[in-house]
Ligand SMILES: Nc1ncnc2c1ncn2[C@@H]1O[C@H](COP(=O)(O)OP(=O)(O)O)[C@@H](O)[C@H]1O
């Protein structure tokens with residue numbers, strides 16, 4: 001039996017597999033699924049001119065979980081009418097990301113060391129069932145479905161063996177965790193490839209989990225990313241004309257591990273590297289919102305869609321809570337001058353938001369000058385007198401260290417940061433005085449989301465270790481259940497009085513400011529407030545600083 005274009009499905013992604021696959025997919029489209037959604041009037045890529053431009057379409061886990069058929073028909077097949085299309089998939093989520101395949105895989109990777117192997121097997125079975133069920137519901141071709149299910153079973157058995165080995169070795173390294181997580185994107189791509197094939201596209205599944213050997217690489221610098229993009233391009237170039245690569249958003253093996261070094265949301269970065277590799281006309285990141293809004297549209301009913309934002313604004317928004325695009329994505333696209341467009345899978349007619357490449361965003365980071373002008377007259381003046389967006393990052397804990405000495409001992413700050421670094425804690429906002437330092441830490445990694453007797457979150461081992469080391473430098477206390485609210489906008493620097501209005505709006509509405517940090521970023525102002533006030537704060541700031549000036 002010939003595999004349906006599942007390039008190397010199972011374990012090897014060989015050229016032979018691809019050639020057979022391509023032939024099979026074409027046969028399939030023309031003979032087996034007559035009368036199905038193979039729209040004869042559609043150009044599914046085979047008749048495109050050789051110089052047709054590429055577009056890269058990236059789909060997140062929840063979109064694939066809920067709207068796979070729409071994605072296949074209305075987005076990928078529609079895209080093929082004018083362009084060559086490369087599809088990049090994240091792991092499927094059923095309803096929310098927390099119920100998604102990646103989270104299940106991560107829970108299995110943790111449980112393998114603490115629980116009996118049964119609970120891991122249950123996670124794997126839930127993942128298997130989810131992929132089999134969606135296949136049974138949407139793949140309307142019996143033999144394609146049969147082969148797809150066989151592939152899913154094989155991948156899940158391999159996953160079980162990986163988990164079993166980790167249990168025996170009593171160790172889950174960053175690389176092991178990566179191998180476990182990579183299964184999510186493989187399954188997702190196997191499914192999308194089969195679905196696209198049954199709808200007439202000549203789709204081929206492409207696994208990037210072992211795209212290169214980077215054992216000699218130390219830093220993830222420009223050269224490293226250039227190499228990955230080159231390898232992705234070389235792999236896609238082996239495909240024939242009219243073939244649609246369906247690419248795993250997981251790519252490896254990254255030194256230090258993809259999850260550890262890039263973090264969740266790595267699929268956006270993979271899509272950007274694919275766009276660079278193909279010199280794509282556009283990188284499309286498909287979501288379940290029309291694009292980037294002035295505030296989270298699910299929390300602020302009056303939020304407005306932004307037609308464009310700069311890469312620096314998009315990165316800042318993502319870092320401070322509006323998870324629109326992984327922050328590393330922008331740099332790759334800017335370097336290759338590729339626009340990123342955020343679009344909506346459930347409203348394909350919306351033009352979305354474009355993040356135009358703006359080389360000055362890279363240049364300002366790489367500038368050799370030590371001095372930046374802070375004067376208003378030297379700063380560019382923008383017509384608009386309102387920020388671009390307001391965003392909230394929940395699950396923040398403030399860690400205060402009060403120095404024991406009246407004056408700071410030499411090396412005080414260096415020691416504090418090295419202790420945090422040793423314990424894998426990073427700081428989102430910081431404020432300091434002569435004898436005290438306050439640091440806002442994102443609790444997702446720092447604290448377990450469990451509640452103790454006093455309704456305080458129980459500290460995780462890494463935070464506990466950090467606190468006991470910090471005690472050598474002073475008295476330490478923690479303030480949990482906080483959030484960071486930030487204004488973002490490239491114009492902020494030239495808006496006289498904007499910080500005053502931001503803080504006074506919060507104060508006038510009875511929202512207490514726990515900590516202020518300003519000045520480090522040119523394009524954002526942020527402060528820490530109580531988490532339970534976060535949604536109200538978002539709305540009052542939006543009403544007062546965005547609404548009135550329209
Ligand atoms: N300023 C913003 N503009 C657009 N979406 C935002 C903003 N801030 C937060 N969000 C949230 O980001 C999410 C992005 O869309 P979604 O498709 O859910 O993401 P993903 O692809 O990661 O699953 C939405 O849930 C939306 O509510």
Ligand SMILES: N[C@@H](CC(=O)OP(=O)(O)O)C(=O)O
Pocket residue numbers: 059060061062090091097100102103184249263264265266267268
């Ligand atoms: N599946 C991975 C990678 C990813 O990029 O996800 P998403 O595109 O759904 O944000 C994760 O959940 O982190």
